[in-house]
Amino acid sequence: MAREKRREELYVTVPSLFRCPISMDVMKSPVSLCTGVTYDRSSIEKWLALGHKTCPATMQTLPSTNTTPNLTLRRLIHLWLSHADGAQASPPSCISKQQAAEIINGEFNSDSLAKVIGFITASEHNLKFVALSDNSISRFVDFFAKSNEIRICEQIVEILDLISPEIGVRERLNKLILKSGDGRDCLSPFSLVLQKGNTESKVKSAKILKLIAINPESQRKIAEKPGLLYDLYNLSTVETDTSAVESGLSALLTISTTRPVKKDLIRFGIVRTVGKILSGYDHSPPVRAAIEKALAILETVATCTEGRGAISEDGECVVEIVKRLMKCSGVATEHGITVLWSVCCLARDRAAQEKVAMVNGLTKVLLVMQSDCTANTKQMCGELVKVLRAKSTKSNLAPYETRTTHITPY
Incomplete structure (x- = not known):
């Protein structure tokens, strides 16, 4: 009898990977931080809401507080729970x-x-x-x-x-x-x-x-495998799950290191896809990673002439970039500024300059300039201000001095 009782106890032991490191309960909605550690969503959101900027398990400082749903672990937990019927059933790991x-x-x-x-x-x-x-x-x-x-x-x-x-x-x-x-x-x-x-x-x-x-060699092999680059691109276009979109864009970002690959992405329609992502998602934390990756891939393709041309031709994408400035994260904003600088200052595309000016881009750039951004981003903002000031139709902003230390947010 004692042996049977011990066996039943072993059967219902919760696998350690299924427990939240904070609450120690079985996770209902497992999400991972950038450190790779997974927590239950409610527990980690409470931790972050208290102002903590570290990973509770490792105490590493978090460069980003974005969380990514751990779909694999969630499915395994559900599978385990479905097999565990009180103390009479054994989990599928025995x-x-x-x-x-x-x-x-x-x-x-x-x-x-x-x-x-x-x-x-x-x-x-x-x-x-x-x-x-x-x-x-x-x-x-x-x-x-x-x-x-x-x-x-x-x-x-x-x-x-x-x-x-x-x-x-x-x-x-x-x-x-x-x-x-x-x-x-x-x-x-x-x-x-x-x-x-x-x-x-x-x-x-x-x-x-x-x-x-x-x-570079492994990136080239993956990118040159017939159809694989398009399959990854397609993941960011047909899936509604933000984690799938982010994963597809993240993989593309890693392997898009050469001009031929960037040209392929442009041919597939990556600029239009990013525009849809920027216009279709809200500003909630779960989608920040997808938006950051979308703007990062756009920054990557903007490093070649064909990319800057495609972005300039897609006026809607340019408009959505301006709208996202200061509304997602600092990382996303800096990617957006780099893209705008590439088409408005580096390429000096007049159509893009006019599009940015029409949607109050000058004010947005000035706001970014006064934020806690990098020195490189501030420099690009300064050059954008010079270009957009001439295009702006708002007389009160035309003579604005970039040395001003404060402007009132709108």
Whole structure:
């Protein structure tokens, strides 16, 4: 009887990864900070509302207080809860290390991969066991390259995403996925998931692609894989989930380091897409990351002549950039100023200058200039003021001196 009672207690033990580090309760809406630590949304929002600027678990200073929904963990928690019926049911993670090792070294199928996922999420110790195993990552990647079943590909992406934060995993994934000359194609399955997978799997695929793009060579391989660049772009256009949009843009931002890639994005319609993102989202914290990435990718394409031309031609996009200044975050505002400076000052596009002036852009730029922005941004604001002053139709702003230390917000 004692043994049976002990067994039941083990069955209902909550996996440590499912507990919020603040409340220690099972998370209902897990979200991650930029430090990579996940908390329950209500707990971390209370922490941030008190004025804290640090990660509670690591005490690192937060460069950004934006949170990203941890869709993988949320689904796993729901799966675990659905299997836990009081003390009579066991969570889907009740396999031993020996059983996990046998699965990893044996033949994979959807059921065995589901057991590995449950094993990994049961504890941090289990996660490290899989991540640091001598051949586990190579086995997963090999099977990933051979499989054309969407469910299998989604499960392997889920496993790779779970173990990716461990030290050394990023580099191993980079070498295995992007290895040349062995006849394997480990990038096509990512396209399959991005095209046919569920939203969570698409987000994880974009995250992994960003993770392994650690140098110019790997960035080039990902960008030059036929169709993959467009699949990532498409993720930011067809998905309504802000985390999916942000993930797609974030991956694009990482690999868009060469002019040919930027030109491809312009051809796809990235300028129009960013304009829609800026006009369609509200100002709430959950969408800040997506807006920041949208403006960052626009800043990237503005570094080439074709990009500045496309932005100047899309008057609506220019207008939306002006509207977003000072209304999202300091990071987004600085990206927006850089884009406006690129088309109005560097390219000296008159149509763009007039569009900015028509929507009270001069006042917005002056507000940014008086804010706590970087010295480089202040310099760009000063040059924008000179250009926009001549275009402004507001006589009270035309003679404005950029040395003024205060203006009244409108």
